[in-house]
Structure formats: structure tokens, C-alpha cells
Amino acid sequence: MRVFCASIATETNTFSPLRTDMSDFRESFYAAPGDHPETPTLCSAVMTVCRKRAAEEGWTLIEGTATWAEPGGLVNRATWEHLRDEVLDQLRAALPLEAVILGLHGAMVAQDYPDCEGDLLQRVRQIVGPDVTIGATLDPHSHLTPLRVENADLLVAFKEFPHTDFVDAAVDCVDLVLRTLRKEITPTKAVFDCRMIEVLPTSLEPMRSFVDKQRSLEGHDDILSISTIHGFMAGDVPEMGSKMLVITDNAPEKAQSLARQLGEELFSFRGKTRPEFLVPGEAFDRAAAIKDGPVVIADVWDNPGGGVPGDSTVLLHHALQRGLTSVAVGTIWDPMAVRTCISAGEGASLQLRFGGKTSASAGAPIDGWVEVKKIVRNATQSFGDSIVPLGDAVVIRIEGIDVILNTNRAQAFEPDLFSNMGIDPASKKLLIVKSTNHFHRGFARIASQILYANVEGPYPSNPETNAYQNLRRAIWPIHPDPHNHASE
8 A cells, every 4th residue: 555645734814914935845845755753843744643653553655845934925936836745746656556645734825826736636536536535634724625625535634723633633534544544435525605704712612512512413313524625714705604525425515415414504603702802901900900921922913833933012012111020922923033143142232123113003123232042053842742843042131031032933832932041931920922723722821820912913803803805704703694694
């Protein structure tokens, strides 16, 4: 049995002031065939799972390229075509095959390619033919298009947000592909369009119970897999929005019925799933009233994981204006400032301008005397079993506040974001992080309380006012009753 495995992934914020090219993929993660590390990345976990299963079961694994770019703006056409064709050439060289397994994200958009993953899957199908099983993993913050559903036999999305189960999803996908090859199952898929877009953290109710319900249904009564596609509101594409995907064992009517049932339940959660978002002043007032530390304030919209720069200074300005100390900020993206601090050296004091460079809504740059407390080349943080690069990074202290500046954009995942840079996060009264919810599991272990700050910026956080040009369906909250809306 011969199986080909590869991964191309990024999340595209089509409203972002950034652009994405080959350098972004190489900066974040790029592994040529056979070079993938033993540790998984968020979207390439199928690689490590396939290696383990192939070694245990004695089938042949042919590895292709695996690459990931930190979420950003539109991917340039040449970059997408280069990566796509690189993998397709590897696929052709690997023939004949029984299966293809891909690690995808699902929200990649390139110039002239609104559906990169659909484009890839369609071309893979054309190369391998109708009898080869194709499976892929997806991030739930993706766009489930007909092209993907038509050309893949199996699609499995992470269930959790934060995505703590990305390895579990890879295990499920690989297992279903192998069971299909052994004629143990005949996958049949059904999709229900929920016609909504919302923030759906599974660390909170009602989504916590909704995910638990899905898990309890899988493996019974011919139900093989259930995936909730949350959608990605920063992607201006025709299929943007939430959908339910159900895969059964040769039971198409059951798949259709369950997809509708769960999709209607998800639609009933609209407007009820977000955590409480506070304006910055209120977030700081609440933090001040909490005796025990550390309190975590999350800058939910200046989140590099959503494709924006991550250089907003708004919350740091608030902290400085209030004269706060015992505060650590992680991170502000500013390669120029990092280079200047590295040139100055640890222990140096200098006048520095940092942050607020890429958007008029990201706050004014901060100017002041800073002390360079720590320099770390090729800094990292963890996210479960995955290692996340921060690039060269420095810790500066300004008016008693410790700030991490980094060169590779990355959202906050775990407290070792701070400890790897020589900051004890548990010793601080206040931690300011940039992330929508992926930080939650790691920081909930040390935080006395977590607060979410609603800082308006370059992320298109309100679907009702986002300037969508390509959305072709009525969805909530743009339309209050999208399922009965006259237009498609």
C-alpha cells in the first residue's frame, strides 16, 4: 500500500495590510520531502501520524513538502502556484498510489485563486483518478467549498478552539483513510450551510457541550466523523461562513439529517457564544480590582493568528498612562526595533521608537528610553506538541513594563512565550497577550482571571460593517433571517 502525504497551509485575511509570499512560508515553516521534524505543526500533523502508522503497519509512505505561513494577507499568485505545483510534481513522481493525505488549513486565498485548497484538491483528483482515496485535515476557521467536498473523500476539521486537538484530528483522518482502503467503510458526506458567521470558542458554553455532543455521536450508528466549520470572517470569499460536515458509513440520508440537525442547533447559538469583550479602559479597571495575579488581558483583534500585523500599541499606551508596573506584554511585532536592540546589546539603554507601524488604527508608535533586558536569537514558544517560531526577539523595559518585541509574527499560545524570554509570567500582576482564544488553555493554568479587550484595528471584526465584495449568500448577522432571505 502506497500513501502520499503533504501539507500547504496558511490563513488569509483578505482585509489585512500585509501580503504573503514565499519568504513568509520559509520564515514560519518549510520542510522538504523527508525533512519534517518529529514534532507536528498545526496543519502538518498528518505527517507525523502517517510516519507512525506506516512504521507500525508496514505500508509505504511517500512524503512531499510540508509548509506553513503565519496567517497574513493575500498570497501572491507566483507563491501559490509554485507551492502547489511543487507538491503536484511530487505526487506525480509517487504514482501509483492508493491514497493521498493532505494537511491543509482551509482559508488560504491567493491572487486570482479564491479557493486555494479547492484548486489543489481538484488537481490532485485529476492526477490520481477516481479510485484513489483522498483525505485532508482542515482548521475550523476555513471555507468549506463545493470543490473541496467534491474532490476529497474525507475531510476532518479540528473540533476545539483553541485548537488543542490538531493531532487528534490528524489521527482521525489517517485512520478513516486506512479503513476506507481496507474496505471497512464507505464514506458518504453531507454539508449543511448554517448561514452565519460568529466567534465560537469551545472553551466556553454553549460550544463546549456542542463539541462534547459531537464526540459522543462519532463511532456509533454509522457516524464516522462530524466537523464544525466555524468559518473565517476576515476572508472575503463566496463560501465564507459556518457549515456542518457529517461523514457516515454508506448512510447518506443519515448524514444529511444529522448535518441539518446539528447545523440548526449551531445557528441557534448565534450572538451567544462570544466571551464578554471589554473596551480597553474597562478591562484595565477590572484588572485593577482583582487582588491576585496574574490577570490576563487579551488583545483579541490585534492577533497575528488572524492575519494582522500584531504591532498595535493601544493596550500598552493604556498601561503606561496609568503608571502600571508588574506588567509584561507579549508580543509586539517590530523587526526594525529588534535589530536596533540587538545592535545595542543586553543591558543597554537607548531611546527607541517601536510598534504602531503598519496601520493607522494600530495606535501611535511608542517613543521612550528603554533598557534591553534580554536578547534571544531564534526564540520560540510552544503550542501543545508544536514549536512556534518567534524569530529573533528581545525584552525591553519601559517605565517598569516588560515588552517582548519579535521578528516573526506570532500570536500568544503558552506562558513559555514569556518564560523562554526570561520573564516569570506568574510573578506579574498583569499579562497582555495578542490572541483571540488560542492562549486560553495555557494561560488559564496560571491566570487569576482572563479578560478580553475589544480594541478596534485592522482586523475586520464586525461582519455587519465589513466591506465584503465576494460574499454571495445571505448570512447572519448581516441578515437577521438568512435562511428565509430571498437572495442566495
